[in-house]
Amino acid sequence: MAPSTGTETSRTTDTSVAGSAVPVAAEADRLLRAALRHSAGRSAALCLCTTASAVIGLALPAALGRTLDLLLTGDSGPQATHWVLLCTALTCVIVLLDTGSELITGVTNACGTAWVRGRLLRHVLATGPRVTSRFPPGDLVARLTGNAAHAGTAPAALATLLATVITPAGGIVALAVIDPWLAVAFVAGLPVLALTVRAFVRHTTDSVARYLTVQGDIAGRLVEALAGARTIAAAATTEREVARVLEPLPELRRQGLRMWHVQGRSNAQAAVIVPLLQIAVLAVAGVRVAQGTLSVGDLLAASRYAMFAAALGMAVGQVNGLVRSRTAARRLAEVLAEPATAYGREHLPAGGTGRLELRGITAVRGGRAVLDGLDLTLPGGTSVALVGRSGTGKSLLAAIAGRLADPDGGTVALDGVALTALSHDELRGAVGYAFERPALLGGTIGGTIAFGIPEPGPGKVTEAAGTACADYFIQLLPEKYATPCGDAFLSGGESQRLGLARAFAHPGRLLILDDATSSLDTVTEFRVTAALLRPTPDRSRLIVAHRASTAARADLVAWLDDGRIRAVAPHDRLWRLPEYRAVFHAPADDAAADPVPDRSGEETEEAGSW
DSSP states (O other): OOOTTTHHHHHHHHHHHHHHHHHHHHHHHHHHHHHHHTTTTHHHHHHHHHHHHHHHHHHHHHHHHHHHHHHHOOOOHHHHHHHHHHHHHHHHHHHHHHHHHHHHHHHHHHHHHHHHHHHHHHHHHTTTTHHHHHSOOHHHHHHHIHHHHHHHHHHHOOOOOOOHHHHHHHHHHHHHHOOOOOOOOOTTHHHHHHHHHHHHHHHHHHHHHHHHHHHHHHHHHHHHHHTHHHHHHHHHHHHHHHHHHTTTTHHHHHHHHHHHHHHHHHHHHHHHHHHHHHHHHHHHHHHHHTTSSSSSHHHHHHHHHHHHGGGGGGGGHHHHHHHHHHHHHHOOOOOOOOTTOOOOOOOOOOOOOOOEEEEEEEEEETTTTEEEEEEEOOOOOOOEEEEEOOTTSHHHHHHHHHTOOSSSSSEETTTTEEGBBBOHHHHHEEEEEESSSSOOSSBBBBHHHHHTSSSHHHHHHHHHHHHOOOOHHHTTTTTTTSGGGGGGGOOOOHHHHHHHHHHHHHOOSSSEETTTTTSOOHHHHHHHHHTTTSSOTTTTTEEOOHHHHHHHHHHHHEEEEEEEEEEOOOEEEEEEEEHHHHHTTTTTOOOOOSSSSOOOOOOOOSSOOO
């Protein structure tokens, strides 16, 4: 584990995003609008509650002022009683509306966050390995959890914003109704407050963006360390890894303090400006009372409306929430901007044999052409072992062959139909995979074997497990095929056999094995390979092989070298070449006999295809 892995990946992400800031910002806005549409009903109810509470709150000071004037004049009759009851009712309604608003806010935030997470997760899984190679797993987890939670609060924040605006605006209007000079006294100080809010938004946006980026960097490093826990323990580098993971922590602290500093400074400025505005209004109101223009009740109402008008300073907190939501949405938009894999609508012809054709395949990774104009044909119904030195791109070619990745150039066709033209279900139903480290995602052992296979039936699952030499150890598990994967302590070889069983159960016409037998013992590997290479006229097999014994039992060997297929021929013919033997680390001058009986009458093809 290189100490700089997490940092380098994060920097790459930031650079790529910087070059496309406008599209990412537009995608972030589209995401927030979609989240708002998804929560439209709840947001409307929340907006209604908060707006009603604001309107009634604006009516309450006028009612209190009228009640005070009646009581001060000595009127204790029915009219005063009615006004007292009205004030009481308005207060109770405000309490109920505020309680409902809190409940709806919580539900809206929870539902909005769940929707945002679901959309991002579906996009990540639909895009596949391309997006996981660009963003470190830990960073993706941070975006799916914390960033999605911030973005999911946007609908509730926007719904509440209307009430936040109505309250101060209504307070200013009410002051103007009581006496225009009261409104003038308040409005005179608004430009200073507006400048404070504007500076707050600008500085907060930058600090929050930097904070979330560093947070994602730490998460990426942490996931790397957890994945390499055995290596770290074996190398006794615990303290060094802890230091590596926490290396960005000072920057995180710096940006966190910067956020609080910006918010604290804005709140302090608002705390100074707002009381001054209130004092100005009360001073003018006091003068007008002394002049006999206003009553004492008007003075009480004016003091309350001045407080409502000053609630404009509270908008700083509301704006802070929206800034966080939009900044988090931009980080999510960076992932959503990665285009999902597009599929066609065509279907494969009936009676196909799994003939695979790769023409002019070019794939660039890390600025290097790993595959360079590669051509390869797998005849239908045959088994082809793909061999080559480490780093020549065998796994990349295997991924391209089944469209887990798309090449930068060239075409791939199965039974005469381009993979890009096939529908999603048609493609995934036709191509099966087995990997070196299979993921046990089926919930149970039987579910893992049947994962992604429509209605395989218990007989098919058991048959596939027997073919993969997995049935005997599955029968030893507490609940056999119904054993939860988390309760089954499996070795690497046993996990690989479950992955192979899933591949055997797959009904497709092309099976691709990416070093899927590397953890098997020699005897098991021989039995599994024998079953795998059994003649099947309706299915072809592409096997990434690292063992000469596996290549020897395949019908053909495709020798990958320097980004191209150097030769396609039977293993025993290629074995006569020192360069080919060197792929398996055999001495170059060792003219050893073929590991399998000679196939007389066949000639080695130094280049081209079978």
